[in-house]
Amino acid sequence: MITENINLLTAIIAVVSASACALPGVFLVLRRMTLMSDAISHAILPGIVLAFFLTHSVSSPFLIVAATATGILTVVFVELLQKTKLVKEDAAIGLTFPALFSIGVILISRYSKNIHLDIDAVLLGELAYAPLNQLDINGREIGPVALYVMGFMLVLNVVFILVFYKELKLVTFDASLAATLGFAPTLIHYGLMTLVSMTTVGAFDAVGSILVVALIVGPPATAYLMTDSLTRMLILSVIIGSINALGGYWLSILLNVSIAGTIASVTLLVFVLVFLIVPNRGLVSIARRHIRQKWEFAQTMLVIHLFNHEGLPEAQEESEIAHLHEHLRWEPSFALRVVKNALNNRYVLQEASQLMLTERGRAKAQRTLVQ
Amino acid sequence: MLNFFFHTRFDYTLMIVSIGAALLGAISGALGTYAVLRRQSLLGDAISHAALPGIAIAFILTGSKTPLILVLGAAIAGWIGTLFIVTIVRLTRIKYDSALGIVLSTFFGFGLVLLTLIQRQGNANQAGLDTFIFGQAATLLQRDVLTIGILGGFALLITSILWKELKLLVFDEGFAASIGLQTRLLDIVLTSLLVIAIVIGLQAVGAVLMSAMLVAPAVAARQWTNRLNLMVILAGCFGAFSGVVGTFISSSATGIPTGPTIILCVTFMVVFSIVFAPNRGLLWNSIKQRRNRRSLKLVTNRLVESASANNRIIENDNRKY
Structure with a gap:
C-alpha cells in the first residue's frame, strides 16, 4: 500500500514538474534561447551551495531564492559579455556557466566533505527520493516538498502566461514592434528569465540539472513540429511533457533504472517519433x-x-x-x-x-x- | 615559492597530470578556435554530453576500461549526436539551439540509464565510468596521457594539412563552395576533429566543463589578434598554460578538484584579455574614446574661436561702411 502510494506520488511529481517546465520552455524554444536553460541549470550550483552553507539546511526556501538570484545573475553576465561586443552570444553562454559551475564544484568539494550535498545528487537528481522528503508543519507531514514546490511553480507559470499572454506573444514574435508599442520587452524578458530560473531551481532538486533541460526543451520542440498556433503549442507541450514523464517513469520501474534518465530517453523517443510521422511536416x-x-x-x-x-x-x-x-x-x-x-x-x-x-x-x- | 616548485618537480603523478592537462588545453584550445569562430561554441557542450551513452555501450560490449575503447565509443556517440542536430536543423523548423538542447539532455539521460544498468549488474570493473561525467584529472595515468597525445597530435596534424581549406570554410563558406571545395566534407572533417578534442578531454575535466575548455582559450586569444594562425597558436598556449597552472593550484591544497580549477584559470584569462587586450579590450576602448572626445573638443573649440574671430572682422567691416 505504502509503495503504491509512493509510486503514485512520484508519478504526480514527475507530471507536475514536466508541465511546469514545458510552459516557459515554449517561449525559450520560440525565442531561440533554450540554451539559457542549460546555462541556468548548471550555473545555479554556487548559489545553492552558498545558501546551504549559510542556512545548513537543504530544504530551506532561502536556497531557492539564492539559486534563482544566481540564475538571473547568469542571464545578466551573459548579456553583459555580449554587450562588450567582444564575445558572441553562444560563446558568452559557453563561458559563463562552466565558470559558475566550477566555483560551485570547488566549494562543495572543499567545504562540504561531511555534509549531505554531493554533486551527483545535484546534477543528476533522483526522483525516487522526492516523495520521501516530506513537508513538515507542526510535526505533521503533509506531502512531499517537491510536489508543493513544483505545484506552486506550475500555478505561477500558468498565471504569468495568462496575464501577460499578449505581451509575451508580441515580444516573442516581433520584439521591435513590441518596443515601439511600449511593451517593455526587457521587462518581459527578465520576467520570463526569472520564471525559468525559479522553475529550474524547483525541478533541479527532484530531477537534476540535465533532465531539467530535457523537460524544458523536449516537449515544446516536439509540439513545435505539430502546430502553428501558440496556444495549441502551449497545451500540446504540457500534454507531451506529461506523457513523457509518465511513460518514462513507468519504463524506469519496469527496467529498474534511473527515472530521470529514462524520462529524458523517452523525451528523445517521442520527439523522433513525432518528427517521423507528424502529418505535413514529418519526415x-x-x-x-x-x-x-x-x-x-x-x-x-x-x-x-x-x-x-x-x-x-x-x-x-x-x-x-x-x-x-x-x-x-x-x-x-x-x-x-x-x-x-x-x-x-x-x-x-x-x-x-x-x-x-x-x-x-x-x-x-x-x-x-x-x- | 621556489621550494614549492622544487618539491613538486619530483612528484611523478603530478608531472603526468600536468603534462596531460597541458596537452589537453593546447589541443582543445587550438581546435576550439574554429568552433568559436563558426559560432558553434555550444556544440562542444552537446557533444561532450552526448558522448556518455557511447562510453557506457563501449563498456557493456567490451567489458574493458581501456581509454582507447571508451574514447572510441564516446566519439561514435558524439558523432551521432552531431548528426542528429544537423538533421533536425536541416529538415524541420526547429532552430539550432533547441536541437542542441534536445540532443545534449536526452543523450545524457540515456547514458545515465545505461550507467544504472551497468551498476545493477554489479560488475566490479565498472567503478570509474562516472569520472566521465565530472572528470577526475588526478586519475590520469601515463597511458591516458599517451592516448591524449597521439589522438590530439593526429587532430592537430589534420588541421595543419587542411589549414587553407578550413580557414576558407570558417570565414566564407559560400566562396569556398563556389571555388569547388567540398564544404560538406570539410564540415564533417572539422566536426570530427572537434569530437576527438572533446572525447580525449572527458576523463580529465568531465562532460560539463569540457565545453569551457574549447570556448574559453579561443575567446581569450581572439582579443589579442585578428589573424587565424596567431589565434590558434595563442589559444593553444592559453589552454596549455591554464592546464598546468590549474593542476599546480589544485595540488597545492586538499579538496580542490583539478578540472574546475583549470576552468577558473582559463576564465580568468578571458576576463583579463577582455579588459586589457590592446586595440579591442575594454580599457583600451575607453582610453581611445576619451582621447577622441578630447580631440573633438579641441577641434570644436578652435572652430568656435575662428568663427567668433570672423564675426569680429565682419563687424569691423560693417562699421566701416
Whole structure:
C-alpha cells in the first residue's frame, strides 16, 4: 500500500514538474534561447551551495531564492559579455556557466566533505527520493516538498502566461514592434528569465540539472513540429511533457533504472517519433510528397511531350512506347512505370505500341503549358 | 615559492597530470578556435554530453576500461549526436539551439540509464565510468596521457594539412563552395576533429566543463589578434598554460578538484584579455574614446574661436561702411 502510494506520488511529481517546465520552455524554444536553460541549470550550483552553507539546511526556501538570484545573475553576465561586443552570444553562454559551475564544484568539494550535498545528487537528481522528503508543519507531514514546490511553480507559470499572454506573444514574435508599442520587452524578458530560473531551481532538486533541460526543451520542440498556433503549442507541450514523464517513469520501474534518465530517453523517443510521422511536416510525409511529386512531374513531362508532337509527321515515332526513354532521357524501366501510371490516371491511351493522349491528358498538358 | 616548485618537480603523478592537462588545453584550445569562430561554441557542450551513452555501450560490449575503447565509443556517440542536430536543423523548423538542447539532455539521460544498468549488474570493473561525467584529472595515468597525445597530435596534424581549406570554410563558406571545395566534407572533417578534442578531454575535466575548455582559450586569444594562425597558436598556449597552472593550484591544497580549477584559470584569462587586450579590450576602448572626445573638443573649440574671430572682422567691416 505504502509503495503504491509512493509510486503514485512520484508519478504526480514527475507530471507536475514536466508541465511546469514545458510552459516557459515554449517561449525559450520560440525565442531561440533554450540554451539559457542549460546555462541556468548548471550555473545555479554556487548559489545553492552558498545558501546551504549559510542556512545548513537543504530544504530551506532561502536556497531557492539564492539559486534563482544566481540564475538571473547568469542571464545578466551573459548579456553583459555580449554587450562588450567582444564575445558572441553562444560563446558568452559557453563561458559563463562552466565558470559558475566550477566555483560551485570547488566549494562543495572543499567545504562540504561531511555534509549531505554531493554533486551527483545535484546534477543528476533522483526522483525516487522526492516523495520521501516530506513537508513538515507542526510535526505533521503533509506531502512531499517537491510536489508543493513544483505545484506552486506550475500555478505561477500558468498565471504569468495568462496575464501577460499578449505581451509575451508580441515580444516573442516581433520584439521591435513590441518596443515601439511600449511593451517593455526587457521587462518581459527578465520576467520570463526569472520564471525559468525559479522553475529550474524547483525541478533541479527532484530531477537534476540535465533532465531539467530535457523537460524544458523536449516537449515544446516536439509540439513545435505539430502546430502553428501558440496556444495549441502551449497545451500540446504540457500534454507531451506529461506523457513523457509518465511513460518514462513507468519504463524506469519496469527496467529498474534511473527515472530521470529514462524520462529524458523517452523525451528523445517521442520527439523522433513525432518528427517521423507528424502529418505535413514529418519526415515520412515529406518523403511521400517528394515521391508523389516526382511521378506527377514525370507524367506531366510525358503528356507535354505527346502534346507537342500530336498531329505532326513525327508523332508516329515520338509516341512509340519503346522509344520514349530516348526522347525524354529516362531510364527504360522508369519510362515504363511512368507510362503505366499515366495509363492508370487515364492521361493516355495505348494503341498497339503507340501512346495517344486522352481528352484529360490533353487538358493537363495545355493547363501546364499555359501556366 | 621556489621550494614549492622544487618539491613538486619530483612528484611523478603530478608531472603526468600536468603534462596531460597541458596537452589537453593546447589541443582543445587550438581546435576550439574554429568552433568559436563558426559560432558553434555550444556544440562542444552537446557533444561532450552526448558522448556518455557511447562510453557506457563501449563498456557493456567490451567489458574493458581501456581509454582507447571508451574514447572510441564516446566519439561514435558524439558523432551521432552531431548528426542528429544537423538533421533536425536541416529538415524541420526547429532552430539550432533547441536541437542542441534536445540532443545534449536526452543523450545524457540515456547514458545515465545505461550507467544504472551497468551498476545493477554489479560488475566490479565498472567503478570509474562516472569520472566521465565530472572528470577526475588526478586519475590520469601515463597511458591516458599517451592516448591524449597521439589522438590530439593526429587532430592537430589534420588541421595543419587542411589549414587553407578550413580557414576558407570558417570565414566564407559560400566562396569556398563556389571555388569547388567540398564544404560538406570539410564540415564533417572539422566536426570530427572537434569530437576527438572533446572525447580525449572527458576523463580529465568531465562532460560539463569540457565545453569551457574549447570556448574559453579561443575567446581569450581572439582579443589579442585578428589573424587565424596567431589565434590558434595563442589559444593553444592559453589552454596549455591554464592546464598546468590549474593542476599546480589544485595540488597545492586538499579538496580542490583539478578540472574546475583549470576552468577558473582559463576564465580568468578571458576576463583579463577582455579588459586589457590592446586595440579591442575594454580599457583600451575607453582610453581611445576619451582621447577622441578630447580631440573633438579641441577641434570644436578652435572652430568656435575662428568663427567668433570672423564675426569680429565682419563687424569691423560693417562699421566701416
